[in-house]
Amino acid sequence: MHLARFPRIFLAHLPTPLERLDRLTKELGGPEIWIKRDDCTGLSTGGNKTRKLEFLMAEAEIQGADTVITQGATQSNHARQTAAFAARLGLACHILLEDRTGSNDPNYNGNGNVLLDHLHGATTSRRAGGVDMAAEMELLADRLRAEGRRPYIIPGGGSNPTGALGYVNCAFELVGQANDRGLVIDQIVTATGSAGTQAGLVTGLKALNAGIPLLGIGVRAPKEKQEANVFALAQKTSEKLGCPGVVARADVVANCDYVGQGYGIPRADTLEAIAMFAQLEGILLDPVYSGKGAAGLIDLIRKGQFSKGQRVVFLHTGGAAGLFGYDAVFAEDRKALEV
Ligand SMILES: *Cc1c(COP(=O)(O)O)cnc(C)c1O
Numbered sequence: 001m002h003l004a005r006f007p008r009i010f011l012a013h014l015p016t017p018l019e020r021l022d023r024l025t026k027e028l029g030g031p032e033i034w035i036k037r038d039d040c041t042g043l044s045t046g047g048n049k050t051r052k053l054e055f056l057m058a059e060a061e062i063q064g065a066d067t068v069i070t071q072g073a074t075q076s077n078h079a080r081q082t083a084a085f086a087a088r089l090g091l092a093c094h095i096l097l098e099d100r101t102g103s104n105d106p107n108y109n110g111n112g113n114v115l116l117d118h119l120h121g122a123t124t125s126r127r128a129g130g131v132d133m134a135a136e137m138e139l140l141a142d143r144l145r146a147e148g149r150r151p152y153i154i155p156g157g158g159s160n161p162t163g164a165l166g167y168v169n170c171a172f173e174l175v176g177q178a179n180d181r182g183l184v185i186d187q188i189v190t191a192t193g194s195a196g197t198q199a200g201l202v203t204g205l206k207a208l209n210a211g212i213p214l215l216g217i218g219v220r221a222p223k224e225k226q227e228a229n230v231f232a233l234a235q236k237t238s239e240k241l242g243c244p245g246v247v248a249r250a251d252v253v254a255n256c257d258y259v260g261q262g263y264g265i266p267r268a269d270t271l272e273a274i275a276m277f278a279q280l281e282g283i284l285l286d287p288v289y290s291g292k293g294a295a296g297l298i299d300l301i302r303k304g305q306f307s308k309g310q311r312v313v314f315l316h317t318g319g320a321a322g323l324f325g326y327d328a329v330f331a332e333d334r335k336a337l338e339v
Contacts, residue, residue, distance in 0.1 A: 001172075001207050001208075001241060001242070001243065003168065003169055003172070006055060006058075006162075007055070007058035007059060007061075007062055008054045008058050008165075009054050009057050009058045009061070009089070010054065011042075011043060011050065011053075011054055011057075011085065011088065012041040012042055012054055013040065013041055013042030013046075014041070014051075014173065015173045015176075015177060016037045016038050016040050016041060016173075017036075017037040017040060018034060018035070018036050018037070018174065018178070018183075018313070019035050020032065020033070020035075021033045021034065021035055021280075021283075021314075023280040023281055024276065024277070024281055027280055028298065028301045028302065030301040030302075030306055030307075030308060031187075031301065031306040031307065031310035031311060031312045032311045032312070033297075033301075033314060034183075034311060034313045034314070035281075035283070035313070035314050035316050036174055036313055036314070036315045036316060038051070038170065038315060038316055038317055038318060039283075039316045039317070039318040039319070039320065041318070043085060043088075044080055044081060044083075044084035044120065044321075045080075045116070045320065045321045047077045047080075047081055047317060047318025048077075048167075048197050048315075048317035048318055049077060049078040049081040049082065049157070049318075050085070050166075051167060051169060051170055052157075052158035052162075052163030052164070052165075052166035052167070052196055052200075053154075053166070054166055055163060055166055056154050056160075056162050056163050057085050057086075057089060059152070060091070060152035060154075061089065063150070065150050065151060065152035066091060066092060066149055066150045066151075067092040067093070067150065067151045068091050068093050068094075068152050068154055069093075069140055069141055069144075069151050069153050069154065070093075070095055070137070070153070070154040070155070070156070071095065071097070071134075071136065071137055071156050072095070072097065072098070072156055072157070073097070073098055073099075073100045073101070073263065073264055073288075074097045074099060074100070074101070074103075074108060074109060074126075074325070075112055075113045075114065075264065075322045075325045075326070076095075076097065077113055077286075077289070077318055077319045077321065078156065078157050078158055078194075079095045079113060079117055079124075080117055080120070080321060082095070082122075082158070083095065083116070083120035083121070084116070084120045086120070086122065087120045087121055092123075092149075093120070093121070093122040093123070094122065094123050094124075094125070094140065094144075094151075095117055095122050095123070095124045095125075096125055096126075096127055096133060096136050096137060097114070097124050097125070097126050097127065098126075098128075098131060098133055099126060099127065099128055099129045100129045100262075100263050100264055101129075101263070101265060105328055107324060107325050107326075107327055108326065108328075111325050111327075112321050112322050112324040112325030113321050113322055113325065114325065115324070116321055125140075133156060134155065134156075137153050138153070155194075156194050157194025158196055159194035159196030159197075159199070160236075161236040161237045161239070161240040164196045164197075164199045164200035164203065164233055164234075164237040165200060165240070165241070166196075166200060167196060167197050167198075167199070167200020167204065168200045168201075168203050168204035168207070168237065169200075170200065170204065170315075171200070171201045171203070171204025171207075171208065171210070172204055174188075175204075175205070175208055175212070183311065184311060185212050185311055185312075185313050186213075186306070186310040186311050187212070187213055187214075187215065187306060187310065187312045187313070188201065188205075188212055188214045188215070188312075188313045188314075188315060189215045189217065189293065189296065189297045189300075189312060189315070190215075190216060190217070190293055190314070190315035190317060191216070191217050191219055191289040191292060191293030191317055192216030192217065192218055192219065192254055192293075193218075193219045193220055193263075193289060194229075195226070196233060197216075197315075198214065198216040198230045198234075198254070199230050199231075199234040199237055201214055201315070202214050202230070202247055202251050202252060203234050203237045203238045203241060203243075203246065203247055206238070206243075206246045206247050206251060207238070207241060207243050207246055213253070214253070215253050215255060215296075216230065216252075216253065216254040217254070217255055217256075217293040217295075217296035217297070218254050218255065218256030218258070218259055218292075219259060219263060219288060219289050219292050220259060220262070220263040221256065223256040226254040226256055227249075227253065227254045230254065231247070231252040234252060235247065255296055255300075257296070258270070258292045258293075258295050258296045258299070259292065263288070264287075266287040266291060266326070266329055267292075267295070269299065270287055270292050270295050271287070271291070271330070271333070272295065273291050273292075273294035273295040273297075273298055274286075274287065274291045274294075275333070276294075276298065277294060283316070284320035284323065285316070285319070285320070286318070286319030286320050286321075286323060286326075287322060287323070287326045287329060288319060289319045290316055290317055290318065290319050291319075293314070293317070294314065297312070297314055
């Protein structure tokens with residue numbers, strides 16, 4: 001297992017901190033809660049896509065790309081980090097934004113991540129919800145090639161075996177940090193969407209034979225589909241890494257009970273989790289991913305799923321830039337604070 005064999009552009013601020021959350025731990029009265037701060041990867045407000053892009057952008061450069069194309073939801077954190085990484089490398093960046101929520105809110109459509117996409121100089125085009133976004137990216141790439149450009153397509157969320165290497169790396173980094181300080185981790189919990197984060201993590205953990213279970217909290221697909229997506233990508237990632245078959249189907253566990261009405265639509269417990277992290281720990285979550293992941297973590301602790309002596313690490317995948325596209329969902333709570 002030698003990650004240095006894979007092309008990579010070192011840009012993320014690593015290692016990200018591993019911190020204990022004392023006030024949240026006390027509030028919930030369950031296991032010791034730790035946080036792995038991948039919201040602090042350092043690129044344009046940070047987030048989990050930066051680790052994946054270190055490997056994806058290296059591949060783009062090797063292929064001689066002058067343009068990158070990617071896609072995501074309107075408030076995509078992946079799109080924002082791709083736009084910033086492309087700016088850093090002097091590549092053109094075109095983003096296809098899928099309207100998955102049908103929101104007409106001007107902040108949802110123009111503030112937050114969308115504002116930052118444009119500040120980084122990326123161009124954006126909108127597509128209706130449910131459109132085949134992979135096919136749309138291919139069409140755009142064909143058009144650009146006809147104009148003499150050299151586009152490189154990054155899949156949604158940066159989730160393919162190349163991007164997942166970023167989270168193999170995170171697994172190695174986290175286990176190394178825990179070993180260095182004698183911290184026994186009993187469980188890792190994180191949000192799971194396009195699957196690259198969970199697939200890379202589970203591959204890295206199994207390749208190390210770490211014996212640390214990983215739970216993904218789903219933000220979109222139902223459990224069966226999410227687990228199948230993660231497992232398929234973990235299999236390909238372990239092949240790429242040189243340890244085929246290291247991940248068993250049973251190693252891939254997702255809980256999709258916290259999605260609510262759908263992708264990008266926060267539930268009451270999403271907002272409660274955001275408020276708890278903000279007010280107990282001074283840490284910002286987001287309404288699409290990390291807020292749902294943390295809502296799952298909090299609920300499972302309240303239900304007694306983890307015992308008091310255990311140590312649970314919440315991998316914070318970032319996303320706080322999206323808060324500025326979702327200010328309307330906090331309007332009621334904020335009224336009470338205007339004294
Ligand atoms: C993309 C994203 C996730 C999900 O990661 P996947 O690799 O797509 O499963 C979680 N949190 C945030 C903030 C994200 O932007």
